Amino acid sequence: MNPVSFVTQMIRIAIPYLFAASGGVVAERAGIVSLTLEGFMLSGAFAAVLGTNYSGSPWVGVLCGMLGGLIFSLIHAVATIRYRADQVVVGVAINLLAIGVTRFFLKLFFASSSNSPRVAGFGGNIKAAGFDNPLLWLGILVAPFVAFVIYKTPFGLRVRAAGEHPEAAESVGVSVTRVRYVAVAISGILAALGGVYLALDQHQFTDQMTAGRGFIAISAVIFGRWDPIRAAAACLLFAAAETLQIQLQGSHAIPSQFIEMIPYALTIIALAGVVGRAVPPAALGKVED
Amino acid sequence: MSASSLAGGTRPTFSAPPWRERAEEALIPPLVALLVALICGDLLILSYGQSPAAVYRLLLEGTWGNAYGFGQVLYKATTLAFTGLAVSFGLRAGLFNIGAESQLAAGGFAAALAGLALPAGTPLIFALLLCMIAAGLAGGVVGSVPAYLKTRFGAHEVIVTIMLNFIVLALLNWFIAGHLHVPETLHTPEIHAGVLPRLADIDPRFHGSAANLALIVAALVAVVVWFYLFRARGGYELRAVGLQPPAAEYGGISVNRVWMRALTFSGVIAGMGGINYVLGYKHYYEDGFASGAGFLGIAVALVGRNHPFGVIIAAFFFATLSQGGLAIHAFVPKQMMDVLQGVVIIAVATAVPEVRRILRGARGRSDA
Numbered sequence: 076m077n078p079v080s081f082v083t084q085m086i087r088i089a090i091p092y093l094f095a096a097s098g099g100v101v102a103e104r105a106g107i108v109s110l111t112l113e114g115f116m117l118s119g120a121f122a123a124v125l126g127t128n129y130s131g132s133p134w135v136g137v138l139c140g141m142l143g144g145l146i147f148s149l150i151h152a153v154a155t156i157r158y159r160a161d162q163v164v165v166g167v168a169i170n171l172l173a174i175g176v177t178r179f180f181l182k183l184f185f186a187s188s189s190n191s192p193r194v195a196g197f198g199g200n201i202k203a204a205g206f207d208n209p210l211l212w213l214g215i216l217v218a219p220f221v222a223f224v225i226y227k228t229p230f231g232l233r234v235r236a237a238g239e240h241p242e243a244a245e246s247v248g249v250s251v252t253r254v255r256y257v258a259v260a261i262s263g264i265l266a267a268l269g270g271v272y273l274a275l276d277q278h279q280f281t282d283q284m285t286a287g288r289g290f291i292a293i294s295a296v297i298f299g300r301w302d303p304i305r306a307a308a309a310c311l312l313f314a315a316a317e318t319l320q321i322q323l324q325g326s327h328a329i330p331s332q333f334i335e336m337i338p339y340a341l342t343i344i345a346l347a348g349v350v351g352r353a354v355p356p357a358a359l360g361k362v363e364d
Numbered sequence: 365m366s367a368s369s370l371a372g373g374t375r376p377t378f379s380a381p382p383w384r385e386r387a388e389e390a391l392i393p394p395l396v397a398l399l400v401a402l403i404c405g406d407l408l409i410l411s412y413g414q415s416p417a418a419v420y421r422l423l424l425e426g427t428w429g430n431a432y433g434f435g436q437v438l439y440k441a442t443t444l445a446f447t448g449l450a451v452s453f454g455l456r457a458g459l460f461n462i463g464a465e466s467q468l469a470a471g472g473f474a475a476a477l478a479g480l481a482l483p484a485g486t487p488l489i490f491a492l493l494l495c496m497i498a499a500g501l502a503g504g505v506v507g508s509v510p511a512y513l514k515t516r517f518g519a520h521e522v523i524v525t526i527m528l529n530f531i532v533l534a535l536l537n538w539f540i541a542g543h544l545h546v547p548e549t550l551h552t553p554e555i556h557a558g559v560l561p562r563l564a565d566i567d568p569r570f571h572g573s574a575a576n577l578a579l580i581v582a583a584l585v586a587v588v589v590w591f592y593l594f595r596a597r598g599g600y601e602l603r604a605v606g607l608q609p610p611a612a613e614y615g616g617i618s619v620n621r622v623w624m625r626a627l628t629f630s631g632v633i634a635g636m637g638g639i640n641y642v643l644g645y646k647h648y649y650e651d652g653f654a655s656g657a658g659f660l661g662i663a664v665a666l667v668g669r670n671h672p673f674g675v676i677i678a679a680f681f682f683a684t685l686s687q688g689g690l691a692i693h694a695f696v697p698k699q700m701m702d703v704l705q706g707v708v709i710i711a712v713a714t715a716v717p718e719v720r721r722i723l724r725g726a727r728g729r730s731d732a
Contacts, residue, residue: 110526150710160713163460163522167662168713172706178699183411188699290526297523332538339527346519355520 081318083204087276089314090214091116091269091285095292096299096306097221098265103301104225105258106238106251106358110166111151112266113289114173118143119267120274120284121177125184127194133275136194137210137268144267145260147173152259156252162360170289178282189282196275210272217265218307225303234258238356266292294342301356313338385723390669392719394678397667397711404707405700412696419692426691427684433691435563435573439645440683441676442575443468445582446637447661448679449589450503450630452670454521456593457626458606463510463525464634465658466532467503471635472642473536474502476649479555479642491557495643496581496636503635504628506532511627515620521627529658540651551650560644576644583676585633590672602626634658663709666716 095116099109119140126139151169154160178188185191198207205211225231233254236244241251266289273288274280291313299306320334406416427433447464454461461467478498482491509528513519544552563575593599604612605622613619641653660682667681668674685705689698 108522110522154710154714158714159717160710163462164662164666164713165710167462167659168706168709171659171663171709172703175699175702175704175706179408179697179703182697182699188697287530290530293523294527330538330542332534332541335534336531339530342527343513343519343524343531346523347513347517348519 080204081322083206084321085311085314085318086215087205087211088317089310090211091273091288092292092295092310092314093214093218093307094269094272095266095289096295096310097217097303098262098269099292099296100221100299100301100303100306101225101234101258101265102262103296103359104238104356105234105255106241106356106361107152107155107255107259107262108162108166108360109262109293109296110163111148111169111289112262112292113285113287114170115144115147115263115266116270116273116285116289116292117170117173117177117283118147118270120270121180121280122267123271124191124194124274124280125180127196127275128184128191131195133195133197136275137271140267140271140274141264144263144265144270146263147267148259148263151263152256156255156259174283177280181280181282191280193278194275196278205276208272208276210268210275213268214272217268218303218310221265222303230254230257235356238358241358291338294338297342297355298338298345300345300354309338309341312341385727388723389720390671390674392723393712393715394667394669396715396719397708400711401704401708405704408700408703409696414695419696422692422695423684423688427687431567431569432571432573433687435570435575436687436690437680437683438563438575438579439573439640440686441679442579442582442640442644443637443657444660444664444679444682445579445586445676446640447634447658448664448668448675449582449585449672450634450637451661452665452668452672452675453589453593453633454626454630455665455670456599456606457602457622458609459514459623459626459630460522461507461510461525461627461630461634462522462662463506463528463532463631463658464637464661465654465656466529466536467506467631467634468637468658469536469654470502470506470532470638471499472638472653473539473649474498474635475558475638475642476552476555479558479647480552482555482557484556486557488558492560492643495555495558496639499638499642500632500636503638504632506635507631508624508628511624514627515624537651540649546648549650550652551646551648554647555642558643559647560639562644574645576640578640578644581636581639585636586672586676589633593672598625634661660705663705663712666709667712 095112098115099112102109122143123136123140127133127136147169151165154165155162181187181191197209198205200207225234233244233249236249237251237254244251269288270285273284292310295306295309295313298309316334316337320331323329409416409419427437447468450464450467451461475495475498478495479491482494506528510521510524513524514521540550540552546553560576560578564570564573593603601612601617602622602625604615604617605619609619642649664675664678664682668678682705685701689701692698
């Protein structure tokens with residue numbers, strides 16, 4: 076096995092996870108459950124292909140993708156923050172809605188129930204192995220950037236306060252509601268960028284193309300104990316397992332289904348506290364009356 | 365806001381009989397959601413340049429208007445009733461079982477294994493019982509994992525059940541793809557015993573539809589769940605824990621035991637749902653047969669307001685949407701129904717707390 080090709084492939088697989096998990100960290104640290112990442116990614120992927128198809132420019136596609144994720148995240152935010160709907164229920168529904176909306180519009184705009192036509196993308200130089208794609212570099216930088224925002228800026232302090240002790244935050248004049256709206260919007264845009272990367276990398280949208288990646292990102296958030304850098308490390312770990320599976324294909328050493336289970340099994344182990352307990356933000360999932 | 369809701373909550377109000385208050389709180393959210401869904405449906409139909417009235421008429425004709433369509437609604441409602449009852453059973457104890465998807469699949473798989481292991485010619489009642497027990501056991505085993513992790517380690521059941529979905533489905537895929545499939549397919553051979561009669565065997569008008577006697581099992585399970593929740597001591601404890609775990613613990617109920625029971629039996633109910641497809645329809649287990657029915661169970665429980673009989677009605681509603689998509693497909697893509705499912709869930713989830721606040725606010729004012 077060639078270590079250079081292993082690392083480059085691992086990074087390419089990790090990029091959608093890195094975007095989505097970084098978004099998930101922001102929303103969950105603000106106290107809003109992020110079961111929605113899958114739906115945000117899917118809507119971002121579709122909107123990016125739609126924008127690229129009609130403008131011919133992948134940059135327009137990136138903007139459209141971010142807008143797609145933003146719209147879905149605002150639906151989530153209004154339902155759970157303004158109306159205090161159950162975050163888990165709405166999260167599940169957002170994912171179902173994203174599948175439905177992308178399917179319906181796939182039919183409406185491209186008259187297909189499976190995939191869009193081929194659209195433009197970034198890079199494409201074979202020698203660059205995907206590293207001539209600006210979104211890839213953005214994906215590498217997103218976790219350190221989110222870590223900086225969460226730990227070193229006033230906004231980050233407010234996000235953490237909203238997730239740990241909203242009453243205390245309110246008592247010193249922080250609008251927890253506004254902080255949570257912004258945090259959910261950021262999570263929508265970041266997760267959507269993960270979907271955008273996926274769609275533009277494959278030059279098309281296919282039905283349910285995110286295929287559970289949003290849930291792997293949630294696993295990374297939990298396994299990384301809600302810390303952006305540790306979550307990013309978890310993303311790389313999960314991507315490494317997938318790369319191993321792809322590169323070992325044909326050798327039948329381990330059935331691929333067992334490699335697929337790794338992120339989920341590790342998350343359960345982390346939650347059960349077998350190796351150091353994963354403790355969520357104190358106010359996660361609770362919106363006070 | 366908080367002051368007025370506090371006042372409404374602590375002062376006893378006698379402005380309306382309790383059954384009316386409860387009926388209003390239970391019925392208004394689904395009706396609001398239906399209205400929102402109809403409006404969204406109108407927009408989607410108009411975006412396709414069709415007439416909403418004509419499309420809705422087609423939808424009703426293709427589902428409740430003929431025996432085949434109604435049979436298909438019955439079939440789809442049966443699976444959804446199982447998963448909806450499973451989710452609502454957990455929710456009554458305050459626990460969210462998002463694992464119905466994999467519990468249903470595991471149940472179907474176990475039913476097929478039992479049907480394959482039994483020799484042909486096993487007496488029907490005996491074979492059916494064994495297959496159903498196998499299905500319930502498999503679902504219960506999957507359900508007991510988050511139950512154990514929750515009560516022993518405090519691991520949140522939402523995340524554990526989601527993660528377990530992926531693990532169990534991958535495991536089943538490995539069994540089927542690697543070991544048990546008929547060549548060139550992803551399903552097991554046909555079972556030897558335990559085939560449930562179809563409705564068409566009794567009334568030929570249902571010819572071609574997949575509806576089968578699993579729907580009687582679903583109805584029985586609903587009655588048992590109702591009896592347990594509202595007439596048995598265990599169900600009283602379960603609901604007490606769901607309302608206020610610390611108060612229940614203080615009142616001498618072991619919260620952990622109740623949680624263990626609630627999630628495990630939630631899994632048993634979801635697992636039994638596997639018989640509808642495996643014993644009633646295809647007579648084999650096929651990889652991916654459960655796709656989506658477990659998640660829709662959450663919607664069914666929510667719209668059915670966690671009451672067993674409400675769940676049955678909600679199961680019919682979502683089955684009608686799903687079958688209706690096929691009926692209108694020539695005019696508007698059936699994917700429209702996927703959108704409406706999501707819209708209905710978000711609308712109900714949003715309307716439930718809002719309607720409660722508005723009603724209590726109104727009562728608080730009329731009282732003062």
